[in-house]
Amino acid sequence: MGLMMKIELTRFKVHNEFTKKVELISGQNLFACYQCGNCTAGCPVAFAMEVGPHEVIRFTLLGLEEEALGVNTFWLCASCLQCTSRCPKGIDIARVMDALRSVVLRKKERKDHIQIPEFPEGFLERLPQIAFVSGFRKFLS
Amino acid sequence: MKNNGRFIKRAMVVGGGIAGISASIDIGNAGYEVILVEKLPSIGGRMLQLSETFPTLDCAQCTLTPKTVETGQHPHIKLLTYSEVDGVEGKAGDFTVRVRRKAAYVDWEKCTGCGLCQEKCPSKNPSEFDRGMGPGKAIYTLSPQAVPNKPVINPSTCRYFLEKKCRVCEKVCPVGAIDYEQQDRFVEEKVGAIIAAVGFDLMPKETFGEYGYGVIPDVIDGLAFERLNSASGPTTGEIRRPSDGKIPKEVVFIQCTGSRDPERYMPYCSRVCCMYTGKHARLYKHKVHDGQVYIFYMDIRSTGKGYEEFIQQGMEEEGILYLRGRVSRIFRDDGKIVVWGVDTLTGKKVEVSADMVVLATAIIPQVETKGLAQKLGINTDEYGFFTEAERKLRPVETNIEGIYIAGCAQGPKDIADAVAHANASASKVQGLFARH
């Protein structure tokens, strides 16, 4: 993952392209997050995440693009909106997770998160189409 | 309402909590007459409900009682308890205040304060004073050392008023002081200055959907914990949980419940919760040595003298575990209370199966504050607290000359600050009187 213990901050690092893009796509002000962790505390899938949603927001705010995009956090988000519904600062965290997905999926080189050819035998037949329509939207470039 | 240009040098203090009491004593000591109006049957306010106060852990009653007694015996202070302000007219130096003296259904002139009526009352209703725990009688004084030590009957829980039965108190009273026919009456007081010190309330735990809407009995608020810890409380000072009376071994405290929450509840910080939660945790550990305390916090605001040291001592000596993070949800599961929180310092989700949860809910104004402000003609802010004349330089004055504010009615503060605030408003009154 390449996590460094020390980062050097400047005003350019704080207001960088990556952070601005995430804020634009999600429509959320990441400076509003006071890191209370309520989102992570109530997230139903956070048990499987490398870092909680609040941490990924912190990485993004500090301009740590590699760290932010290198974790499985936003890929596991099920958009259940529990985080959004309980955030005391009114931040729509689910939107931020989707924005992080979008940043990866919209890159010029194709970067699908799931690979359809690798689906197990019978998978496409077994699941209802509602799963695929939403799943492909979230995971495919 | 002419008074021949005479400036009345009498003060009225509305609210008999520590702020109201402090202001009354100051003005009384300066030689002026004070009328102290208090809505409850006796004075003392919130401090009466507390067990021990931070940072010294002094017994609240031991600190408060000398003050209430001094007030009760003060030659210049007239107590109008179980009373509320009904209307105000006039201006500085010439206010006419109509005070409603609520029917106590007990003749206080005859009553000797023997306490037999309370002892024999068969009624058992959860009392507001004990935050919904404890038996609570229909005829009651708030404490054994109440000033004045005269009981009142609560008609909404009294069997006679509800069903026309019982009348035990009337039977046992040795001086025949019970009078079910009593009515509210009104008195008029003419004063030159008014201090409004009506105190605070706590946001009810029923507000919080994610914490159970108040339905889980072992999820209580800070004042309820104070009652559990009080020798005069529903469990005589033993920390026992309300549902089954067992001693909780895993206790979770949640700070910032309803505070610092602009999206869902109050945006402001309630100022005292960090300190009183730390205090509660320490008091719990003093009594339950093998229990574990978890405090979910966002920050620790311990700004007063000795406060930071108090908090650190709690961590170091009592092994209180402070977890930096909020709690997303609480629910009941099989006799335990499941707490879903987070420790942002390690980044991990934290789940605790607690025996009891104490919520430090937001400090809000008393529900009567807005109405009183309208009667006085003073302003309240968007949360209902009294607005001071200028945020930094005039903290106890209002937009009306002769009307001052003191204590938590102006905003959350601890006891030391409330007393300082009250002393300031008392000195403003004395200054006003000295100028005329």
Place this chain on the structure above:
Amino acid sequence: MRYALCALRVGVLMDYLYFPGCTLYTKAKNFDQTARNCSLLLGFELKELPNWTCCGATFPLATDNIMALLPPSRILAKARGEGTILTTLCAICFNVIKRTNRLIQNDGEKREKINNFIEMNYQGDLRVLHYLEILKQEIGFSKIKERVKKPLAGLKAAAYYGCMLLRPFDEMGFDDKERPTLFEEFLEAMGAESVDFPYKIECCGSFQSVGSPEVATECSYKILDSAIKNGAEIVVSTCPMCTFNIDHKQSDIKEKYLGFKPIPVLYFTQLLGMAMGLDYQTLGFEQNFVDPLPLLKEKGFI
């Protein structure tokens, strides 16, 4: 809107414009069929929206993703051309369509762009109602209780709300998002004993059954385990995605948790159909993964 009750008295069927959604045509045909049959018994008809297309299955959370708003906008515009109310059964369709409706109502710029693209003129004035809302607001649960032929006495049913019905509360306005009770009221109207359980509002994992299936398995297990621990004999669902996760994935759950006892999961309309006296063979049980027949026979409903 008391037309429905008038209609019942007069004997004329009131119809509600209905959007089934792709899955209700195939994997959740039982949900669709039972809903249609029940509505007839209750005095209204589900009139399917002509030429409908998929709603997109997720409301686009990226604020610049207008493309994903087009399918639900088309549905709204078409429906508005046919009537003033649109109803749906699938919780996800409900969420997408209702949130899109709100967006169109509040964001003039996007509304114009969308209308220009789909070459229609929709102004946001369609009322989007979930089938359960029709049952509660338009028909009334007491009316339903009257029509119950086979009260589900003794059936301990756990209502699983999931996420999309409830959140975000200020847009969905369906029920209290922390402690909803509508679904339980519905179950009690049919004579069942509703089981409240803490995981009834927690996510089943949704589309993670495509991306990270083990995570969805775990979420589903926690929900079912909570329901069972609180005494549930059957779980009731209103979403084909949830149903896939908590019904069909019980085989995956059993692989991980060997001691797990399967519990039947029914759509609420299947239960309603049974309570209203429909022949159980028309209720589409063959599409449910965990066979509900043994339990229903044991309870004497069949």
